[in-house]
Amino acid sequence: MNFIKLSLEWDLNPRPNAYEAFALSQTELSRHVSGMQPELIKSLSGFDHMKNSISGIRGIFGDDLSLKDVLKFCNNFSALIKSGKCVVANDTRPSSNMIRETAIAAIMQNGIDVFNLGMLATPVVFREARKFGAGLVITSSHNPIEWNGLKFIIDGRGINENELQVVINDQSLDKSKIGKESKLESNYVDEAAKLIGNIEGSPKIAVDIGGGAAKTVAPTLLEKLGCKTQVINKELSNSSRGPDPTSDKLSDLKSYSQKNDIGFAFDLDGDRLVVVKNGVKQSPDVTVGLGAAKAIELGYKKFILSIDTSVSVEKFIKEHGGEVQRSKVGEANVIDLVLKTNSQAAGEGSSGGFILPEFNYCRDGILTSG
Known part of the structure; x- marks a missing residue:
């Protein structure tokens, strides 16, 4: 089942009708924002350029995101950790090690045992967080090098909107016990x-x-x-x-x-x-198609695709006996629908992200490469 060979023959540009409305709304928003004065844009942006969402907290380190912010958010995140254990890792950004050590200290002061994975990819951390109950990744994903951020994981999935409110709002926590830090090797x-x-x-x-x-x-x-x-x-x-x-x-x-x-x-x-x-x-949709082809080989039939994923991927899945539902754009929205529908595989075409829930509740480029 060679999806790459098929994709070279297909037009991967067609999107569902729902995506056309989404794209038009985004274009209209960009047009209005581009006409604003810089001072007004900044006043509307909240924490300057810091981005707070269920996908994580991100900003330019030393400008929008400080170590004080890291202490605050990780302290608050501790309130969500019911297992008493949390795995922590970081990407390769120059600021990541410093942020990781600060984050570990903030979590340990609340009696949480931390398992330090060191420098490791996000999908690996999600995988380990399923075993330990919670996880934290120091990363700003695909953003420029000067950016960094915090990605919070509970029960193997990214935090939801209610949990985000806990993270960004001050929590009163019992600090009578200090957690332990251990090194962890992933399987x-x-x-x-x-x-x-x-x-x-x-x-x-x-x-x-x-x-x-x-x-x-x-x-x-x-x-x-x-x-x-x-x-x-x-x-x-x-x-x-x-x-x-x-x-x-x-x-x-x-x-x-x-x-x-x-x-x-x-x-x-x-x-x-x-x-x-x-x-x-190749288009990022090809990545989703590759993952879908492997998932079909493994016997999976129920798929979720974001509305910005090519209809050619949906066609491929249906031609091989699968069924497809569409979600809103964004990894968190895809995962949310996966959990609600008990779907077996998912993809987000715009980001080149494929998700296999049996293994990980996140985009997993490493697993997909296999």
Whole structure:
């Protein structure tokens, strides 16, 4: 079942009718905002440029986001941790280690035991958080390097709106006990390999890390599955591209993909994946299609797709016996509908994000690459 081959023949641009209304509303909003005075825009933006949402708290570190903010939000987050345990990790941004240590201290002061994963990709943290009850990732995902943020996880999923209010509003907590900190090694690679199974033919794969956290996991998983890998842009200090593979030209990977069977590009925290084939960067929808093809092979039939995902992906799923429901745009909205409908797989076309709920309640670019 070669979705990439099919996608080269399809027009991946068609979207559901509902998406047309969404896109028009976004265009209209942009037109009005662009006409505003900068001072007015800033006055309407709340915490300056800090973004507070169920997807996480993000901002330019040292400007919109400070260590004082980290202490506050992580202290409040502790009120949501009923298991008494929390896994913590960070991406490769220069500010991440400092923020991680501050976050760990804030959580431990409330009697929570912290399991420190160090520098590791977001999907790995989500996987471990299912076991420990809570998790925190220091990341700003695909945003520019000067940004950073906090992504909160409860019971293996991102926090909801009610839980966000707990995080951003001051909480009174019992500080009579200090939690312990332990190092933790993840079994993500072994668990993912067991689910995916061996890949026949020893395909050659160019892996563009983009200087991100996928570097410790993605090549290892692919090699364990039987692939041969050629890794590029492994370190952030000498990466030739930006943190968002969906918007970057991926010039290096285009070249390397022609010497390999396929190329994969990750964002800084490893939840997004973009495919390059024969020197051509594919639409993020192709990533969703690849995940859907594997999910169908595994016997899954119930899918959720965001409304900005190509109808060609929906067509592919239905032609192979699956059923599709549409969600609002955004990972949190996709996951919410997955949980409400007990769906077995999901995708967000605009971000190159595929979700397999049996394994993870988040976009998982690393799992999808297998």
